[in-house]
Amino acid sequence: MGGLIEVSGDTLRGLTPLQIVVELDxxxxxxxxxxxxxxxxxxxxxxxxxxxxxxxxEIKPKNILMIGPTGVGKTEISRxxxxxxxxxxxxxxxxxxxxxxxxxxxxxxxVRDLVDMAIAMVREEEVLRVEEEAERVATEELLDALLPISxxxxxxxxxxxxxxxxxxxxxxxxxxxxxxxxxxxxEQVIPQVEVFTQDxxxxxxxxxxxxxxxxxxxxxxxxxxxxxxxxxxxxEQAVDNLINMEDVRQRGLQLxxxxxxxxxxxxxxxxxxxxxxxxxxxVSRQGVQRDLLPLLEGTAVRxxxxxxxxxxxLFIAAGAFNMSKPSDLxxxxxxxxxxxxELDNLxxxxxKRILTEPKDALTKQYRALLAVEGxxxxxxxxxxxxxxxxxxxLNQTTENIGARRLVTVMEKLMEDISFEADSLRGKxxxxxxxxxxxxxxxxxEDPDLSRYIL
Numbered sequence: 001m002g003g004l005i006e007v008s009g010d011t012l013r014g015l016t017p018l019q020i021v022v023e024l025d026x027x028x029x030x031x032x033x034x035x036x037x038x039x040x041x042x043x044x045x046x047x048x049x050x051x052x053x054x055x056x057x058e059i060k061p062k063n064i065l066m067i068g069p070t071g072v073g074k075t076e077i078s079r080x081x082x083x084x085x086x087x088x089x090x091x092x093x094x095x096x097x098x099x100x101x102x103x104x105x106x107x108x109x110x111v112r113d114l115v116d117m118a119i120a121m122v123r124e125e126e127v128l129r130v131e132e133e134a135e136r137v138a139t140e141e142l143l144d145a146l147l148p149i150s151x152x153x154x155x156x157x158x159x160x161x162x163x164x165x166x167x168x169x170x171x172x173x174x175x176x177x178x179x180x181x182x183x184x185x186x187e188q189v190i191p192q193v194e195v196f197t198q199d200x201x202x203x204x205x206x207x208x209x210x211x212x213x214x215x216x217x218x219x220x221x222x223x224x225x226x227x228x229x230x231x232x233x234x235x236e237q238a239v240d241n242l243i244n245m246e247d248v249r250q251r252g253l254q255l256x257x258x259x260x261x262x263x264x265x266x267x268x269x270x271x272x273x274x275x276x277x278x279x280x281x282x283v284s285r286q287g288v289q290r291d292l293l294p295l296l297e298g299t300a301v302r303x304x305x306x307x308x309x310x311x312x313x314l315f316i317a318a319g320a321f322n323m324s325k326p327s328d329l330x331x332x333x334x335x336x337x338x339x340x341x342e343l344d345n346l347x348x349x350x351x352k353r354i355l356t357e358p359k360d361a362l363t364k365q366y367r368a369l370l371a372v373e374g375x376x377x378x379x380x381x382x383x384x385x386x387x388x389x390x391x392x393x394l395n396q397t398t399e400n401i402g403a404r405r406l407v408t409v410m411e412k413l414m415e416d417i418s419f420e421a422d423s424l425r426g427k428x429x430x431x432x433x434x435x436x437x438x439x440x441x442x443x444x445e446d447p448d449l450s451r452y453i454l
Contacts (some may be wrong), residue, residue: 071402
């Protein structure tokens, strides 16, 4: 699928596990073990595609449980993985399933979201394949609207063709974008049907929308639009006619089954209270755990596009486990997360690196934001060290929220400069150690105040 990791013919191309770790290093400081584990798991998904013989069906993904305090990079690893891989990827919060009731009946929605993602990826690939043809068809329809060809008079027809070619050149150059044309727009009118089932209101095992669309012909309406507004409508209509959606569905279902990845965040929240809790919210949490079991083991889930099995879907779970332990999960669920990776707490030196090294480092973000206002912002090395030290000490004396503490500290530090940026246009602003301590010292020295502000 034209991405960073793919299987092509009998060869495996794209990023190796080492290269995946290098890519993750550009955004995430430290956490070497976690990066290695997800890199190996990601590469194994592709290796499996090339395994010959019956043993391929026996190779199942090794689900991962990432354990570590908040703000150390668990969620960031999942975000970056989603951008690295061409596999359909879905991130969900485990806590949302405890809101359903005493059991997690809605847990299958994550698989339906995964299938939707896979279908969208395959359709996008098909759109790229037919893009040139769709643009040609859309252009011809616009030309027909501007100057239809008359076949009754051969002499007039030749003159019309020459005029159309001139119009085509202007149309492609964008010179006619503000002209109005009348086009035919297809609109599928489908009655709203809502059916409540234990699987959720939107899922019935069949897609009512598609079923009714086959019975009800599309409505064709004439609309008068500017050419720049008509182009995307005609392009989408041409794409829909050129793409075989049944083929897209089948490929999308297979893609979700074979290479899908689900990142299950905050899984520790459904373990809080432990297995001994027999009343209160614990009943709902354990109900969610029990309903997660078949998904992680492998089961068939009905979606609007067809039935998909989850036995080859890779699940990556993550949690801080500050109020519970992995052993508080029910044993069956523990067994379905065989690879355990513990992420490290962040030290002051890590905070310093986080502020400067990643591609999206906070100091780089503030420079870019203020550059828009014409302000040249610069952070001295000693200032960065002081910010890192303050954030680390606050984590030790108040609640440890990891690298997220840097965001609160930096926002408080930059508050006045951000507010007055328009009056600093064309100037160079240097943040040094004195500026950091002057802005934050009073708050840090008062523990009660720092709890509220930082």
